[in-house]
Amino acid sequence: MAACTTLDPMTKATADEVAERDFASIVATHRAQIFRFLLASTRDVDLAETLTQDCFLKAHRNWSSFRGDSSPMTWLMRIAINLQKDNWRNRRLQFWRHTRTNAVDVEEASDWLPSGERSAEQQMLAREQVANVWRSVDGLSERQRTVFLLRFVEELELKEIADATGLSEGTVKAHLSRALSRVRAELGEK
């Protein structure tokens, strides 16, 4: 009876194994989402892949310190946002260098549309709308862009965006409102 109620203490090796397994499932679950956010932020496939790798590497190193205060996705997204910020800052600081960028232009990015039953006209219209949104996203500040993408591409709630960015919900709301005004203006002009 006593044996049933007493919990066996977990050895360190077992705990490590469990942690590894947990982390592997976290990677499998969230990799696509993190990559998508970074791809939308940079419009550079190679850079997005590199930053995604870095994000999970950093997460793996700090996995033991993750206490579960926020969801793993929010935690990973915060790492991804910081990596993207660092990358952006490094590029700005290295403006004198002729750095090659693989970022695709707005027109090329707008070519991607889900295959569905659409007429040629509908597809053309959709492509134009996507290009307009990309243009307005280009004109946003770094924070506004991050908030906009997290909200409308990743469909996170205000609370989750606030957790991931480290901003208050009010500030997130303000950034989102400005970003939407810009998108509306861009769509209205066309």
Added chain:
Amino acid sequence: MERNDENLTGTHRATEREGLDPLDPKTREAIGNFRASVHAWSDSMVSRSRVPAEVTTRKSQWSTPGWVLGSAVFVGAVSGGLYQNHHQQEQARAAAAREAEHQQQLAAERAREEEDLLAKVDSDLSREVPSAMEPLASLMSDEGSK
């Protein structure tokens, strides 16, 4: 299009629930298409990231000639080095032989010069007869003639 609208309705409801300005239909549609486009692009790129394995396999077909070429270059470099080393040694040996021959010639010349000098000295000495001995020398020559 329908799928985008369904997704958008969820976001739209959340937008209203969170106290944000509701999206007008045009903006809603544009943002829906934008999201669908980003998802399609990302999904396509995620599946593309498996391609490098195939490329690696193809590369491995070329690895044998590459390996052979590398070995050939290595052997060429080593044999070239050895040949150069051998050539240098030959040159050094020939130079040493030439130098030794030259030294021999110089020594022979010096010896010849010394010999000539000694011969000259001898002849000079033999020709010079001291004045005190001259009468005897004449007597000896007279007796010899008798």
